Amino acid sequence: MHFSKTTEYAIRVLAYLHRHDETSHSVNVLHQELDLPYKYLTKLMTELVKKGLVNASRGREGGLSLARDAHEIYLCDILEAIGESMEHERCILGFEKCDASNPCALHDQWVKPKELIETMLTTTSLASLLQNRETKL
Amino acid sequence: MHFSKTTEYAIRVLAYLHRHDETSHSVNVLHQELDLPYKYLTKLMTELVKKGLVNASRGREGGLSLARDAHEIYLCDILEAIGESMEHERCILGFEKCDASNPCALHDQWVKPKELIETMLTTTSLASLLQNRETKL
């Protein structure tokens, strides 16, 4: 009942890019600042670039920055970019088809937690993450 | 954002044992009725026996049955038996220490979903699972 490491990393990196958006940042900086595995990060960032969440510029003075306004990047967008998008849609007991009319044994109990998770994912933008409070990345 | 296969299997098997608690059931029957991998199930059931959730009797006419009253087996007990117990306690961004006074960037957003998940796990017993409604296992 948790995000994948990859998802954790992606959220943290993107939030960092927003928090320090005066300039772009190299993978090496992100690696050091967030204490994430360097090579794994390069792979992840390449992916986020392909998915259009991040802009990359190569070469000296290059680096990474958000491709869109932080108000327009929601957690669900990040999950989607990583392919974990529909995870919270999935039946909690693993059935292919599971809905109110043909529910699994846990369906009813899962409805409300699932709703709140969905709300969190669809209403939390990178911009909304960093307001009012000092938080860890 | 989901249970492990092992957890899914455990919940389904235990719920089945409760739903058909007139008698005991062999791994082979559980395998066929629930369409779960046979050998994997034997391993899982052995574990649930060790953890005291299930009684096993060997030999002809043997099989598996709940070791405790279904009203006294909660989802959190099942997770604990499998070692996935404290998963929902864990920080959503993976930090070791993360609480209200030293929160990660997602801490506040995660509070409510986490609460509902916790409620579900601690208040849903096997007995409460099967009331009022036809559901899949």
Next chain:
DNA sequence: ATAATATACTACAAAAGAGTAGTAATTATA
């Protein structure tokens, strides 16, 4: 006793997730 039907144990295999290594391609700047 014997045969049949169970669980229990040991070891391995396959698949997915996480992480590493090396090198190619690109680009600002000296």
Next chain:
DNA sequence: TATAATTACTACTCTTTTGTAGTATATTAT
């Protein structure tokens, strides 16, 4: 133009989860 700094690409390795195979051991109906 040479160099240093950077992302992109290819191909591994390691670890964890999931699943399989074979055998030993226990129980009971006949």
